[in-house]
Amino acid sequence: MTLLVTGADGYVGWPTALRVASRTDDRVVGVDNFARREWVESVGSVSAVPVADPDERVAAAEEVHGLDNLSLVEGDLTDRSFVDRILSVHEPDAVVHAAAQPSAPYSQINGERANYTQHNNMQATRNLLWGLAENDLSDTHFVETTTTGVYGAPEFPIPEGGAVMENQEERDEVPFPAMAGSWYHLTKSHDAANMRLAHDQFDIPISDVRTAITYGTATPETDADLRLRTRFDFDYYFGVVAHRFCAQAVSGYPMTVYGKGEQRKPFIALEDAVEGLAQLALADPDDRPDDHTVYNQVTRPISIVEVAETIAEVSGEFGLDVQVEHFENPRDEDETHAMEIENDRYAELIGGQSTTFEEGVRSILDDLVDYEDRIAAREDRFLPGVLTEGGD
Template identity: 75%
Template sequence: MSIIVTGADGYVGWPTALRIADRTDERVLCVDNFARREWVASLGATSATAVASMDDRLAAAEEQGYTNLSFVEGDLTDRAFVDRLLAVHEPRAIVHTAAQPSAPYSQINGERANETQHNNLQATRNLVWGLQEAGLTDTHFIETTTTGVYGAPEFPIPEGGTTMENEGERDEVPFPAMAGSWYHLTKSHDAANLRLAHSQFDIPISDVRTAIVYGAGTDETRADERLATRLDFDYYFGVVAHRFAAQAVAGYPLTVYGKGEQRKPFVSLDDAVEGLARLALVDHAERPAAHTVYNQTTRAISIVEIAETIAAVGDEHGLDVDVEHVENPRDEDETHKMEIRHEKYDDLIDGQSVDFRAGIDEVVGAMNDRRSVIESHEDRFLPDMLES
């Protein structure tokens, strides 16, 4: 038996695989097709941190004592590959972090939207159907979907479902898909497919709805520079906190649209990895309920707070950072106070929470150490008018 981590070359997947391997003697199998590297490179962008080859990563991991970590290259949209993978390794748990993760990338044009939807949905369907047909329906399937499936409603977002009332009758129903991009809609479909997989196949499902993840590393990735995870800062693959940090390092003002008081859910990389590792390692008898939704977030943070925190941290790193408010070109509520429940996720990670400022300090420091990389790619801060 083994634990499989898909998307294990990625920003969240790699440190998750390391943490799981550090806490178990079981075989931890990393699976990836290196598509994330290709997508970022296709846009002329790069990671702020140097990302080692998988061979170098595995060599460094073994030197650190991770003798139970191995890797298989393959495409999860290829059903034959998935069937072989499951037949050979018979996983007791799968942590599925493989996906095209960028909403802006999925919005570039129809080709990228189709690529995103095919990649994300086909991979998940192949895995759950593969488990069913291989007789592995007791395998704990843990997927990172996204809090973006909820949209931005004016009421507190529940952790998974909600209550609907009609003609005096009430029932618990899944939260309606309110995705705002072709990427986010893939995760809405995944969430529905996971419910169906549990209903039809009785596969135990943990649907981990991941917030915006920030941070430059974890204890595991800091142990050797070859173990570093990626740190994207471009418009398409860099989250807002990382883009702002890169702009600060490059000497650009941090531009906040309008008031910038609208809040978004965030979780540190370490807090995200911790929850996934705990779910993968939980004993069979202590697993969560057969189908459980977690809101993988620790707090909501406003855009202006992000900018002001980065400006303050930047000053401590010797950077002169200005925050500028400009007229908002978007039709949006600049003061939306998103509320999102996350009690189940808090319980899962025992209430641990990386301080936002501390996490941002490491991001700014990592980017400042590689300032030449940031400055040579500063044209990636804003979107290209791509025609293809």
């Protein structure tokens, strides 16, 4: 049995590959083109937590955790011939597809990056889906981390699956309409539609895992050795809001709340995100969903103001003097939106939330204080601005 994890050098992909490999004797093959490192460099930033090179990571996984079943292959999923080779050689029983250009702000910089994001993300998914079908692997469980951003910000509760449409006495469940607000988020809307089509046409079992804003510096597997740490981005383009605020707190920079900040966003701890993906990857074929299943990978919505205030409060435990300041919002969004999102299916999958947001913040700050100088040296990356050479 073989399990394939794409984006295995990434923030979520790397700890997922480690978690999966640690729970099975089967071969776990990670795939990545390592472009995330280049994208972050192109906007003049770095991971706050230094990241080991890929070979060193794999060697450390075997040395520290005894994972001689984990390998990491370099390759581009937009190259159909590469995808066919990796699928035909390894014939995976499950694919966890976590590879993507994941940044909405990066996709919004200019037309070049919008085109790149859409080509990169959607071509990779299409290649994998068609590759499974044409290599007689339609029984392979395909798990993709899409995003809760495909929902936009509707003024009604978001279902975990389709939306119910009614016409007089008739009713049916239909795919949730794509209401995404960025060129990146639209790639995941298209992926969601293509996965549904692939299930209908090829009968591939699909788990569409709609990932919320993921926060945290480590899982037990990555925390065991510095060489195993996953990346932690904090810049405007690749750092999610909770990470950016924590980095600002550590460097003594005011936390930059855009607009009123009363809008609620869906959040999930890294540990809870990794656990769900591992559960799906390792599910017994007799027990896993054989249909097209949507999971809202979220534990709770939190307002941006509450995020900032929680980080400011916990920062006091570390002797940090943190200020919260409001700035004009560069994004077109409802700054008072009260998001409601169902997550019963995902909560059952992971057995409930592992940590509170406050506990997660405390763990992040505890890790980041060791990298205060590294963060402070790039505090100009907290806000959008002129990119460095190579980043336009």
